[in-house]
Amino acid sequence: MNHDVILYLAPLKGTTEIIFRNIYAKYFQGIDIAIATFVPLNHHKSKEKVRKWDIPPASKQKIKTIPQFLGRNLKDLAHLIKWIQYYGYDELNWNLGCPVSKIVKKGRGCGQLEKPQEIEDFLDAIFDNFEIKLSIKTRLGMSHPDEVFKLIEIYNKYPLKELIVHPRIGKQLYSGSVYYDYFEEVLKLSKNPMVYNGDIKTREDFLKIRERFPKVKKIMIGRGVLKDPFLPEKIKGIYTETIPDFYRFKAFHDELSSTLQPIFREEDEFVGKMKEYWRSFAYLFEDRNATFKYVARSKNQKEFESRVEEVLT
Numbered sequence: 001m002n003h004d005v006i007l008y009l010a011p012l013k014g015t016t017e018i019i020f021r022n023i024y025a026k027y028f029q030g031i032d033i034a035i036a037t038f039v040p041l042n043h044h045k046s047k048e049k050v051r052k053w054d055i056p057p058a059s060k061q062k063i064k065t066i067p068q069f070l071g072r073n074l075k076d077l078a079h080l081i082k083w084i085q086y087y088g089y090d091e092l093n094w095n096l097g098c099p100v101s102k103i104v105k106k107g108r109g110c111g112q113l114e115k116p117q118e119i120e121d122f123l124d125a126i127f128d129n130f131e132i133k134l135s136i137k138t139r140l141g142m143s144h145p146d147e148v149f150k151l152i153e154i155y156n157k158y159p160l161k162e163l164i165v166h167p168r169i170g171k172q173l174y175s176g177s178v179y180y181d182y183f184e185e186v187l188k189l190s191k192n193p194m195v196y197n198g199d200i201k202t203r204e205d206f207l208k209i210r211e212r213f214p215k216v217k218k219i220m221i222g223r224g225v226l227k228d229p230f231l232p233e234k235i236k237g238i239y240t241e242t243i244p245d246f247y248r249f250k251a252f253h254d255e256l257s258s259t260l261q262p263i264f265r266e267e268d269e270f271v272g273k274m275k276e277y278w279r280s281f282a283y284l285f286e287d288r289n290a291t292f293k294y295v296a297r298s299k300n301q302k303e304f305e306s307r308v309e310e311v312l313t
């Protein structure tokens with residue numbers, strides 16, 4: 001039993017948005033908190049008169065959710081803070097981990113990690129100007145994990161709600177070795193509470209992290225939840241195999257699919273989105289590659305639906 005662990009659902013843009021989260025919460029237990037996928041602070045560049053953030057009211061979230069922003073425009077941040085406070089949130093997360101090259105090139109996400117002075121200046125401005133709880137989601141650096149030592153000095157100057165660390169560097173994107181030794185160092189140095197994030201795909205992966213970092217009570221999981229939606233329950237020891245898995249998964253899948261379908265104008269786009277989910281869902285099956293290929297070869301919605309029905313019954 002792991003009742004003392006707090007599990008976070010990681011933000012996965014294009015996948016774990018509110019529709020997914022709310023339907024997930026209806027069928028599965030174990031996730032305590034979610035970080036929403038990022039909203040970019042780029043309204044200052046837009047010609048729109050009315051600034052709207054794609055962040056629904058907190059009361060509509062079935063899992064307690066913390067909004068996340070990317071970028072460092074103070075005016076936009078001021079507006080965003082007003083927006084989220086109006087909608088019932090009291091906390092924000094700053095994305096300093098996104099390694100996507102388009103974003104890095106603009107000096108945002110992970111690209112920001114190469115400019116620690118800018119991070120410090122922005123944190124000064126945030127803590128001088130706003131009353132909001134702030135957490136940071138970071139990597140160890142952009143090009144070398146040693147970058148983290150300068151970063152941690154900066155993060156330590158501020159009373160962050162928490163520091164979520166994915167112990168990779170930006171250049172690795174989402175694969176390659178996780179720097180556990182560096183995470184251990186950061187854990188020793190950090191004055192802020194820490195959350196571990198990265199590569200937990202099974203209960204065994206979780207137990208290894210638990211054993212190595214027993215002080216870390218907060219664990220964030222992203223791709224592992226998509227590949228095995230039962231994983232949080234397995235981690236917390238509340239998963240019972242007497243529940244027919246595929247029946248529950250199918251009910252979840254059907255509701256996700258029927259809720260997403262009307263959002264897409266084109267059938268192709270909807271089927272494309274579902275195939276993206278299936279890239280992960282296929283991990284539930286022993287013959288993962290064959291299952292994914294079978295679903296992914298659907299040419300239209302009707303075929304997709306009948307193939308999924310076949311796979312899930």
Ligand SMILES: Cc1cc2nc3c(=O)[nH]c(=O)nc-3n(C[C@H](O)[C@H](O)[C@H](O)COP(=O)(O)O)c2cc1C
Nearest residue numbers: 010011012013037038095166198199200221222223
């Ligand atoms: C497709 C995709 C989209 C992501 N979107 C975000 C995002 O919006 N905000 C963020 O902080 N991290 C984002 N991440 C990073 C994840 O939150 C997480 O840090 C990473 O996947 C490692 O955790 P995992 O191994 O448990 O998945 C994304 C990752 C992927 C693969």
